[in-house]
Amino acid sequence: MKLTIDATRRQALMRAHTATHLLHYALDKLLWWTKQAWSLVEMDYVRFDFSCKDPLSPQDIQGLEYSVNSWIKSWVAVITQEMSFDEAKNAWAKAFFEDKYWDTVRMVSITWEIVDDLDIKSIELCWWTHVINTQDIGSFKIIDHSSVASWVRRLTAVTWTKVAEEAQLYEQRLLDLASRLDCQPKQLETKIEKILKEIKHLESDHEQLQGKLICTHLEELHQHCELPQGWSSRWKWCIINVTWTSLEHHNFKDIINNAKSKWSDRNWIIYSLEWNFAIYVGTGDFSAKEFLKEKWLKWGWSDQFVQGKDPAIIWIFS
Numbered sequence: 503m504k505l506t507i508d509a510t511r512r513q514a515l516m517r518a519h520t521a522t523h524l525l526h527y528a529l530d531k532l533l534w535w536t537k538q539a540w541s542l543v544e545m546d547y548v549r550f551d552f553s554c555k556d557p558l559s560p561q562d563i564q565g566l567e568y569s570v571n572s573w574i575k576s577w578v579a580v581i582t583q584e585m586s587f588d589e590a591k592n593a594w595a596k597a598f599f600e601d602k603y604w605d606t607v608r609m610v611s612i613t614w615e616i617v618d619d620l621d622i623k624s625i626e627l628c629w630w631t632h633v634i635n636t637q638d639i640g641s642f643k644i645i646d647h648s649s650v651a652s653w654v655r656r657l658t659a660v661t662w663t664k665v666a667e668e669a670q671l672y673e674q675r676l677l678d679l680a681s682r683l684d685c686q687p688k689q690l691e692t693k694i695e696k697i698l699k700e701i702k703h704l705e706s707d708h709e710q711l712q713g714k715l716i717c718t719h720l721e722e723l724h725q726h727c728e729l730p731q732g733w734s735s736r737w738k739w740c741i742i743n744v745t746w747t748s749l750e751h752h753n754f755k756d757i758i759n760n761a762k763s764k765w766s767d768r769n770w771i772i773y774s775l776e777w778n779f780a781i782y783v784g785t786g787d788f789s790a791k792e793f794l795k796e797k798w799l800k801w802g803w804s805d806q807f808v809q810g811k812d813p814a815i816i817w818i819f820s
């Protein structure tokens with residue numbers, strides 16, 4: 503039997519794994535209190551879970567990428583040494599999870615004093631295979647940041663030529679988007695700004711038209727209103743059942759707002775039997791529900807108005 507090593511795969515794993523150590527160190531610098539929860543290393547692909555409640559900001563993500571890429575560019579040697587666990591502990595190596603370490607451990611150190619804010623002192627106990635110099639990673643890019651569970655967030659990153667592949671994917675997305683919006687990728691921002699402005703304009707037009715339509719409906723209903731027996735005209739009430747009227751398909755809030763602004767001197771009860779709710783608009787402390795359930799019936803009105811299938815019922819007293 504002959505064992506062979508898939509060199510391409512192995513190198514891709516080495517790059518991703520050393521990049522994981524760099525990312526871990528960069529995260530430690532950013533959030534000193536965070537802990538690694540889990541990590542997955544595949545060919546030029548890293549998934550790193552860590553404890554953190556809130557999402558990282560785009561600036562944080564860019565900062566992490568900048569640090570890792572700076573260490574890659576700085577040709578930092580990756581040094582592996584086997585030593586006793588105590589020796590490693592003295593060197594401040596990070597020991598993870600509930601790992602049971604053997605008497606002999608392997609310490610992976612990537613340390614370098616570059617410039618103040620880009621110093622690196624990553625020391626971890628690790629039996630994985632690594633590149634011998636950070637420059638072998640080539641390039642590093644975080645492609646996703648998500649939440650896995652409460653207090654656990656995930657960073658997904660790629661290395662080596664996968665960074666360029668990701669960039670191409672993004673470029674393709676931009677090209678598709680631009681072609682759908684009938685412009686050049688460079689013009690996307692201006693184009694989107696213009697579309698958003700147009701939407702706002704249309705929305706306000708739509709709102710005005712809706713308002714006019716509602717007022718017309720209200721006036722129509724007014725034409726056909728009757729004064730119920732026993733009701734005094736000094737009560738300035740407007741009671742509208744929207745369920746079977748031309749108002750049926752309008753937004754409830756819009757009806758109320760328009761009714762209020764058109765006839766501001768009145769008390770309104772707008773209700774829908776179908777939806778089983780009523781809203782009172784007007785002055786004073788008054789419950790529309792109370793009105794419909796108790797007073798209406800107390801005043802000798804048949805509950806057919808509450809339960810029946812009457813068309814629009816509207817009374818306006820002035």
Ligand SMILES: [Zn+2]
Nearest residue numbers: 626628629630
């Ligand atoms: Zn490791």
